[in-house]
Amino acid sequence: MKIKGKMYISILLMTLFFLSVFLLVQMYVTKADYASSVMAPPENVVRDLPTKVIALNSKTLPPSEATLVGIGDILIHGIVYKDVKAGESYNFKPLLANVKPYINSADISFANQETMIGGKEIGLSTYLPLIVQQKSGMR
Secondary structure (H helix, E strand, C coil), rough: CCCHHHHHHHHHHHHHHHHHHHHHHHHHHHHHHHHHHHCCCCCCCCCCCCCCCCCCCCCCCCCCCCEEEEEEEEECCHHHHHEEEEEEECCHHHHHHHHHHHHHCCEEEEEEEECCEECCCEEEECCCCCCCHHHHHHC
């Protein structure tokens, strides 16, 4: 039994060794091919481009300011749909009620909504893919 066990372990170790070597060689070759295709200079490139001197505008504009507000990761899961269900529709406004003053105080506000905006035509879904009501999209 000891000889069979040693033989199986030896075969397993040799297989792992050769597999590792094969994968390393594949990775090296693939990386070299990728680098050569990315690093190769493009053909038919005009190297001597004409330059044009542009006179600087001597007028200076008065300084201006703008405030930005960003909201990240608006992600609507099934439990959120239950919380905002209002009859046959959905009301997402209460979810942003606490941050509404901050959003309204900015000159520019934006949100990262990590869902597709759909509706009755496409249907709604939760995790994954996330397709949400058109009312949840900020316009």
